[in-house]
Amino acid sequence: QKEVEQNSGPLSVPEGAIASLNCTYSDRVSQSFFWYRQYSGKSPELIMSIYSNGDKEDGRFTAQLNKASQYVSLLIRDSQPSDSATYLCAVLEGSQGNLIFGKGTKLSVKP
Amino acid sequence: DGGITQSPKYLFRKEGQNVTLSCEQNLNHDAMYWYRQDPGQGLRLIYYSQIVNDFQKGDIAEGYSVSREKKESFPLTVTSAQKNPTAFYLCASSIDLGGTYNEQFFGPGTRLTVL
Numbered sequence: 001q002k003e004v005e006q007n008s009g010p011l012s013v014p015e016g017a018i019a020s021l022n023c024t025y026s027d028r029v030s031q032s033f034f035w036y037r038q039y040s041g042k043s044p045e046l047i048m049s050i051y052s053n054g055d056k057e058d059g060r061f062t063a064q065l066n067k068a069s070q071y072v073s074l075l076i077r078d079s080q081p082s083d084s085a086t087y088l089c090a091v092l093e094g095s096q097g098n099l100i101f102g103k104g105t106k107l108s109v110k111p
Numbered sequence: 112d113g114g115i116t117q118s119p120k121y122l123f124r125k126e127g128q129n130v131t132l133s134c135e136q137n138l139n140h141d142a143m144y145w146y147r148q149d150p151g152q153g154l155r156l157i158y159y160s161q162i163v164n165d166f167q168k169g170d171i172a173e174g175y176s177v178s179r180e181k182k183e184s185f186p187l188t189v190t191s192a193q194k195n196p197t198a199f200y201l202c203a204s205s206i207d208l209g210g211t212y213n214e215q216f217f218g219p220g221t222r223l224t225v226l
Contacts, residue, residue, distance in 0.1 A: 031211055032211055032213060036217075042219070043201055043218060043219050043220045044201070044217050046215070046216060046217075049212070049214055051211060051212070088153065088154070090215075092213055097213060098144075098159065098169070098208075099213070101153040101154040102153055103152055103153040104153065
């Protein structure tokens with residue numbers, strides 16, 4: 001069974017701090033990785049995708065991928081209360097091409 | 112505006128009823144998906160479709176059915192055989208299925224409650 005693991009949280013950080021969200025996956029052949037943000041009662045919104053080892057930056061967000069360690073992370077710099085949400089890690093599985101989602105990490109940014 | 116629409120936003124079902132959830136996209140995407148989300152759980156794949164008139168079962172297809180008669184539309188029917196249908200249902204689409212850059216985009220969801 002292919003799995004994506006995330007700490008459920010809640011992860012609480014003060015406003016202006018860096019939030020670090022982590023994700024591990026079991027499918028060694030996975031090539032594509034995604035982070036979604038989901039506000040309470042709303043649908044997931046794609047915020048980052050990463051396909052190569054290393055870092056990918058987009059505004060205050062940085063995704064980091066290490067395929068050898070089967071690990072992907074999301075850093076949020078200068079965290080704002082509006083970043084408070086559940087962050088879902090998703091991995092494109094190698095065989096059928098479907099996304100496998102983690103259960104999400106709930107982030108709370110305190111003013 | 113390009114996007115994915117789902118209707119209704121809220122749906123109430125009585126025991127023994129079949130209900131159909133609508134999903135429409137105008138992104139010209141080939142692939143469409145249905146997920147179910149329960150509180151504190153990740154998204155679980157119900158059905159997916161790569162092209163018109165073709166669809167595949169996902170991890171939890173029992174008690175559900177779909178059709179794909181048009182590229183833009185992928186309705187989901189929750190049948191009376193689904194024993195615990197109360198959940199948040201999410202429709203998604205992507206340019207194609209299985210490509211490396213398979214970014215999936217979600218509709219706003221339908222919240223189904225069994226009375």
